[in-house]
Amino acid sequence: MSFTNKVVWITGASSGIGKHLAIELSKQGANVILSSRNLKALKTVKKLCENSEKVKLIPLDLEDYNNLKPKVDNAISFFGKIDILVNNGGISQRELAKDTAIAVDKRLIDINYLGTIALTKLMLPHFIKNQSGQVVVTTSIVGKIGTPLRSSYAASKHALHGFFDSLRAELYKDNITVTLVCPGFVNTNVSINALTGDGTAQQIMDKATKNGIAPDYFAKLMAKAILKKRQEVYIAGFKEKLAVYTKRFFPKVLSRMITKLSVT
Template sequence: MPFSDKIVWITGASSGIGKALAIELSNQDAKLILSSRKKDDLELVKNACKNSANVKIITLDLENYTNLQSTADEAIAAFGKVDILVNNGGISQRSLVKDTHISVDKRIMDINYLGTIALTKAILPHFIKNKTGHFVVTTSIVGKIGTPLRSSYAASKHALHGFFDSLRTENHQNNIAVTLICPGFVYTNVSKNALTGNGTPQQKMDVATENGIQPERFAKLMAKAIKQRKEEIYISGVKEKFGVYVKRFFPKIFSIMIRKMSVT
């Protein structure tokens, strides 16, 4: 098994992509550390894994990013080391710029960006000491292109690309890999939990999300990318991938295309 005896720490593991990845890697004999704010949901994921004895649970809140060093130390102690950190935790957004209170912008950046890089910095010395390690980051297609109703979310995901591209370059000599996973639409509760302009959850699923890739299929493709130590990969439908390439090579055309997206 490609992940046999690998110790993988997954944040945002209580549902969606994180849950599906945990089950997939468990089926490939990985030892897992599962984290999120919801301990009861993590217990359900643990029980769904192939060998629950090889699964540890550590609760964390990425928004409380000033206290993550002790959490990283606890994760290292769980199995004696960590081989792969999957930075999957985060929150989305559905609101126009003009309707989004600055406190919502701050909360999204605190969770998606500052929480993620704080946890990364907490585990980085462990990877450097071991001369090996792998950071996997769930960003988004929106980390490459900005779309309506997701300004703060897109900003947080763009920021992750800048940070982790720099980290990869700085730590190449330490055999530390970085894989940026860019999902398109995946059938999860991400849109239900997305923050609106006043900070409350949207509480409904977008049509595109409802028609997205099933998380189990996504997890298999994500696991393959991790195994191959890809630097960046888009796991999405054809339209989302097409948008990335149009933006890259024909930015003016992309601007015209994106204006036609629904903003209601």
């Protein structure tokens, strides 16, 4: 199995995990379609990819999820098909729940959850017609556990797990697979761009994020998980992985641990 001549559409491809996954998959022979709101940044990523003639760009805004159909039609037209949709676009949060405006909660749900499932639903007829396809979703370790300052972000990621676990069961008969990728801390701008309580960007790099997994290495591991069609994979440090399994087997222990985390 390889990515050679596979067509992969990646959202959130202008920076971070999406950018480095695009570079990695291009290196492995894939035809890549890149999307985000920032066309200028996408053009920069395209130049970093091998075989740039096999890289196409489609600007889109996941928050505008009612108007994604033309984007899907355009994406399919580039290479005549799409084999893998990587739902990587999203935004994070850094604020106490009590200090977060409801408009910020809504924006996180609109982008991270509704935008992602809207794009996926629009792709399903194509996958079902071909009786083939793979949906990949970048969720988070916080999609498995909730931690301070990320209540709305955690909610949006938990929602993705519920939806895509159900979707996987529904699409099994159509030979369509679903892979949930759960990052821990990755050294990207995710914390800099994270929303605060009033909806403005935090503009600060978290220490844990700065010390996280290098995004190019993360992309290699993510590519391997996609090729293996893993149902769910945790690409994270030891502590983050331990938290997931502690939640599963010793939930009260994890609860006590989380209450000791800093909320300032």
